[in-house]
Amino acid sequence: MTVSPSKAQPAGRHAAVPVGSLFRRVYVPRACDALAYSMATYAMPLLVLATTGSASLTGLAFALEWIPRVAVFGFAGTLVDRSGAAIVCFLASLARALLVAGGGVALVLLPPGTGETVTVMALAAVTGALTQFSFIANEAVGATVSRRTDGQAHKVQSVLIGIDQTATLVGPALGGVLLLNGPTGMLACLSVLSFLSAALALQTPPTPLRATRHGGPAPGGGLREGWKTLRSLPSLRRLVTGLACSNLMLALLQSATPILVEDHFGRSPAAAGALWSIAAAATLIAVACCRAGLDRLGLWGVGVISATVAAAACLAVPQAPSYTGYVALVALFMAADGGLTVVLRTLRSQVIPPAAFGTTLSLTILLLLLPFPVAGLLLALTPPPYLNSLIRACALIQALTLLVTFLRLRNDPMLRTTTVPAHRKT
16 A cells, blocks of 8 residues: 555644754653653552552553553544644643542542542543543654654654653652552642643644544544554554564563562562662663664664563563562563664654654554553453463563564565655555
């Protein structure tokens, strides 16, 4: 399938980023929203476990957190393409700030019991959906800027991933520490970060806009348009398919870690948060290495090394003898996953036509995140004694899918270079 020239060019404005403004207009807003994202993603399962004390409800809450995230992608991508990233990020962050503040007040007023449980479960679900709106908007800004860096897209994407991983380093640890004194402090911090994200979103560069069709987009049109574009990009389609299967392991570790750390290894919620901070530090180092490695090895070389390390680490996780060993293996996996993320984001920012970026990005993220609610449901249905068996089976699936993916991509010219034509037709 061919992407037509009319679809490859935006009908509205283009982002023209003034020289020297990347830090203020792109990196700072991204950092604030990324910190709020990491707290919403990693600290919410800790909040549910601390509030309910139930492993099954923690798994169910993880699924409920990700099901709305997955469901909103089609609409969110279309909204970014039609209205622009800045206004979408502003409204989503503001709504999240108000919701989290209201949830914190409700938890103070409600007595322990069903009402408290329902509140934290609903909070996890709705904040998850709102967080994905701001995430897609920030990804659109990053891709727009990447296309205007004269072949240095992988360097911009490395900085953005570094920001995300730094936020992942700080967010879970901060959330875990704040939870030691109850949920109010953690929710107040998340609300403040969301208000800051809303304010900073208004200064981000404009993204290309697609002209609105007469009568507006049909229901599901965003995902259909994204699917048409993804079908025309075989290298991106294959990479997304492989990494979607790999994300089942990532999702399972994210959802099971609070249970393993507290119940199996006998540690506190702060230790669970510290684990993800250590993993984020390892990822930062890996991303820095990938930034240099891409110039020498290309996308495929970095991807193969990252996939091999990720698969080996995950296969060893069920045999972790102690908390320290578990942390080391998860950190190694997350570092390798960071390398795969650099490969994916660099390729994605270069091959997707600008005017179709929001809808296609939404579809790719939808495919990548479908395993997250699945992992939550698997965890909710798996008795604790069989948790290691579940992790072992998912690790085997991950290893096989990554092997097949990179064997299929070994001769793909799009993965053999770090500089990809921005408007390539396939």
